[in-house]
Amino acid sequence: MANDTERSGTPGAARRVLAPLALAQFICSFAGSNMNVMITDISTDLDTTVQGVQVAITVFLLVMAALMIPGGKLTDRYGRKRCFVAGLAVYGVGAVLSAVSPGLGVLILGNSILEGVGTALLIPPVYILVTLLFTEMTSRARAFGVVMALGGVGAAAGPLIGGLITSAISWRAAFVFQALVILVIIVLARRLEDPLPADPTRHFDTVGAVLSSAGLVLVVMGILAADNNLWLMLGLMVAGAALLAWFFGWVRKEEREGREPLLSTSLFRVRTSNLGLVTQNVQWLLLMGTSFTVATYLQVVRGYDAIDTGVIFTAATVGLLASSLAAERLAKRRSQRTLVMAGFVLSVAGVWVLIGLAGGNDSAWAFAPGLLLIGLGLGVMLTPSVNIVQSSFPEDRQGEISGLSRSVSNLGSSFGTAIAGTILVAGLTANAYAAAMIALAMLALLGLGAALMLPRTPAPEPEPVP
Structure with a gap:
């Protein structure tokens, strides 16, 4: 690792710093996707309806989206490490409460409210600390690559891991799993050091x-x-x-x-950051929209169970993991603009391959090439998009931009699910699933357009505002 030693010490120390941050992104992404395969089991066990469990999932998304910007701003006042650990603690309590919940109300309190609040507190510090601790472009790209890889794996493999735990033990064990991972992260986070002092006098709006x-x-x-x-x-x-x-x-x-x-209006005066936010939004729209559409198709049309569906998604997980972990090498060879453009091209190509092969073939293997390409494309561009946005601002603006960046990404996830779901429910054509994927591919072209407008050469590192 090149020049990390300025703040992270040795390469080994840098890896120890990165471990809790990447694991935190993994468990939050996992929580956002694994509930989808447990809906029937939870509704039966808690004597509620499927709609009731879907309300719990919806409230989690609402709480997380609503509090992400304030959560980012609180890091300036109370410190990044303190907010990170506090978020982990709140999340862990929510996971334990969800695991022992006797009814839907307690599940909503634990999973939807406490885990949502915890996520909003702990995720902005992840991106702020990576930006502050890894000061050189390629090492920062590698660090963000690891974080985004585990985040993508958590989102893509959440249904498989959740399905395996639910089938082998119980849906409650999936929340115990989350609580145990949180405990590990809290232990690892003891090594974290906040490179900027907290400012208790900082005004909170x-x-x-x-x-x-x-x-x-x-x-x-x-x-x-x-x-x-x-x-x-x-x-x-x-x-x-x-x-x-x-x-x-x-x-x-x-x-x-x-x-x-x-949130200062000056955040929106940086053209490069604005374009980077657009690409982030479209990337998560494509990731969650594809996950929702393909998972629904496999279970409703093909009749696959949660585990079979998760296994098929392994192709996307492998592609995303491989390209995300190669982020440092790719950043040395290609500009961030080129990587974002290449990611969108690969992902759109993957959508067309998926439609072409899966639509005319009954084999589960027909899904693998398209999902692999989509995963590779997303992994190639998730890291540079985050790096473009975070690197556009000095250290004293990281709290604001991190909260805004995560809110934009969460909105993209919600857009992807809603757009695909609306097309499927409308059923305007006999090939509604293909129509949903085509719509996602067309929106990905908008992301490609934003990437084309990114500057060819990176802007110089911003100086702190006096």
Whole structure:
């Protein structure tokens, strides 16, 4: 590892620093996808409905999306390591509570509320600490590659791991698994050192936090309502957009009066970062939209169970893991712009291969080439997109941009599931699943367009604002 020694010490120390951060991203991504294969078991055991369990999943997404920006901002006031460990503790309590829940209400409290709050507290510090501790471009690319690889594996392999645990033991054991991983991360996090001191006097914009959280909740609720009621979707999204407009008006007022807002408007004046955020949003839209569409097709049309479905997704997991772990080598040979463009091209090609082979072949192996290409493409571009955004700002802005970046990615995940779900429910064509994948591929072309507009040469490292 080249020049990490400035803050991380030896390469071995750098790896020890990276381990808890990457594991944290893995377990949060795992939590976002593994519940999908446990819905029937949970509803039967807790004597509730499938819709009730889906509400728990939805509330988790809402809490996480709503609190990610305030969570990022709190790192400046209380410190990155302290917020990271606090988030882990809250998440761990939520996982234990979910494992012993006697009914749906306790499950929602543990999984949806506490795990959602914990995720919003611990994820922004992951990206801030990687940016601050790995100061050289290729070593930072490698570090983000490891984090994004485990995040992608958690999202893609979540159904398989969750299905195996549920089938072999119980759905409750999947939450015990999460709690144990959290405990390991807390032990590993003792070695972490925060490179920037906390500033307890730092102003926290409470009004801005309420407005942004409420606006994002309504927007995400609108996205998730897309496959049930288009008018409800429209109403919720208009209300959410109105609150977010109010939020930005409040931010400008705070700036004019010399106070520090929750999210500075100057974050949106950096063209490179804006384009990077667009590519992040589309990447997670493609990842979660593909996962939802293919998993639904395999279970509804082909009749595969959760484990069989997870095994088929191994091709995407392998592709994503391989290309993400190669991030450092790729960053030395190609520009970040080139890698993002190549990732979108590979992913779109993978969608067409998936449709062509799986549509005309009854074998499960027909899914492997397309999913492998999609996984390779996503792995190639997830890391440089994050690196582009985080590296566009100095150290004192990392709390703001990390919260914004994670919110944009979460919105992309929600968009992907909602768009695919709306097309499948509408059933306008006999080939609704192919239509959903084609829609995702067309949206990926928008991401490719944003990547084409990225600068050919990286901008110089930003200087801290006095």
